[in-house]
Amino acid sequence: MRGRVLLDEPMSRHTTFGIGGPADALVYPETEEDLRRAIDWFRERSIPFKVIGNGSNLLVGDPGIRGGVIKLTRAFKQISFSGNTMLVGAGAKLACVIAAAAEHGLSGLESMMGIPGTVGGALVMNAGTDVGTIGDLVSEAWLMNDSGETRIWRDRELGYGYRESALSESRMVVVGAALALRPADRVDIYAKMNRLREKRASRQPLRHRSAGSVFRNPPEIAAAKLLDRAGAKGMRVGGAEVSRKHANFIVNREHATARDVCELIEQLQRLALTTYGIALRTEIEILEDT
Ligand SMILES: Cc1cc2nc3c(=O)[nH]c(=O)nc-3n(C[C@H](O)[C@H](O)[C@H](O)COP(=O)(O)OP(=O)(O)OC[C@H]3O[C@@H](n4cnc5c(N)ncnc54)[C@H](O)[C@@H]3O)c2cc1C
Structure with a gap:
């Protein structure tokens, strides 16, 4: 195996929630070859592994992760341009990608403003807002399968x-992607970015650690509105609290454990069901290993 390897690494250091017990091994591949070797190494030993981005949509259990965690770095953070197409590594942070596109006078990514993830995580989750999602922009994704073979999936295969996306269930590792953007006036792009940044700051509890929206919006009503009406704001289990600013955010107020968050999630699901007859499904991914 090549690249930095950390043993018994607390996942609380790698999730925006700041929660999660240790992973047996955390590997940082710097190149595609490193990634292939890491995948081979885990496969040959029948050790399960999980690729993560910025851990901004994850709740990792208190016992941690038995097996490997792969976090892409170096070459996977590269960004380049070919005309109006942006070529981005899966490990690049969305904030860097959005800034680079704006600098090049290319529009399309502004709707991702403030999403604290990487390109890889965004492609898997089809991250976005009501203004647009990354799936609207991906023309192709470069992937690596469990055997270390590379594949290209075009937009229609990605099933957004x-x-x-089709990636969520696929076990494919996202290596990078091509994003189709539109030329636009830089002033307009920056103005839109600022507008969306301010909107987010006014609505979301950005001073506290969280993993963003806990629940998907059911078809009937936005999850935040439903939970607010049901009186969920301020509900608390241990160090985990439903944000008083945004009812679909659980924040880590004081050394919350994954157990605290899971219990609070269950309470909110019961509340939504008994008050409105609506079953809320989680948007955050819960990685529990007991
Ligand atoms: C304050 C805050 C605000 C947020 N706002 C939004 C929002 O407006 N819209 C929105 O959609 N989300 C939002 N999120 C959630 C989150 O930021 C997004 O889902 C983001 O896309 C997750 O990216 P990540 O790199 O952190 O992925 P992670 O959380 O690390 O991983 C998410 C999933 O992607 C997989 N994955 C990550 N990288 C790869 C890869 N290279 N190959 C294969 N699989 C991979 C992981 O295995 C996991 O299944 C918010 C989160 C926070 C904390």
Whole structure:
């Protein structure tokens, strides 16, 4: 195996929630070859592994992760341009990608403003807002399968839907992607970015650690509105609290454990069901290993 390897690494250091016990091994591949070797190494030993991005949509259990975690770095953070197409590594942070596109006078990514994920995580989750999602922009994704073979999936194969894609269930590792953008006036792009940044700051509890929206929006009503009406704001289990600013955010107020968050999630699901007859499904991914 090549690249930095950390043993018994607390996942609380790698999730925006700041929660999660240790992973047996956290590997940082710097190149595609490193990634292939890491995948081979885990496969040959029948050790399960999970690729993560910025851990901004994850709740990792208190016992941690038995097996490997792969976090892409170096070559996977590269960004380049070919005309109006942006070529991005899966490990690049969305904030860097959005800034680079704006600098090049290319529009399309502004709707991702403030999403604290990487390109890889965004492609898998089809991250976005009501203004647009990354799936609208991906023309192709470069992938690596469990055997270390590379594949290209075009937009139609990626099966984008609301916060989901064909990648979610595929076990494919996203290596990078091509994003089709539109030329636009830089001033307009920056103005839109600022507008969306301010909107987010006014609505979301950005001073506290969280994993963003906990629940997917059911078809009937936005999850935040439903939970607010049901009186969920301020509900608390241990160090985990439903944000008083945004009812679909659970924030880590004081050394919350994954158990605290899971219990609070269950309470909110019961509340939504008994008050409105609506079953809420989680948007955050819960990685529990007991
Ligand atoms: C304050 C805050 C605000 C947020 N706002 C939004 C929002 O407006 N819209 C929105 O959609 N989301 C939002 N999120 C959630 C989150 O930022 C997004 O889902 C983001 O796309 C997750 O990216 P990540 O790199 O952190 O992925 P992670 O959380 O690390 O991983 C998410 C999933 O992607 C997989 N994955 C990650 N990288 C790869 C890869 N290279 N190959 C294969 N699989 C991979 C992981 O295995 C996991 O299944 C918010 C989160 C926070 C904390």
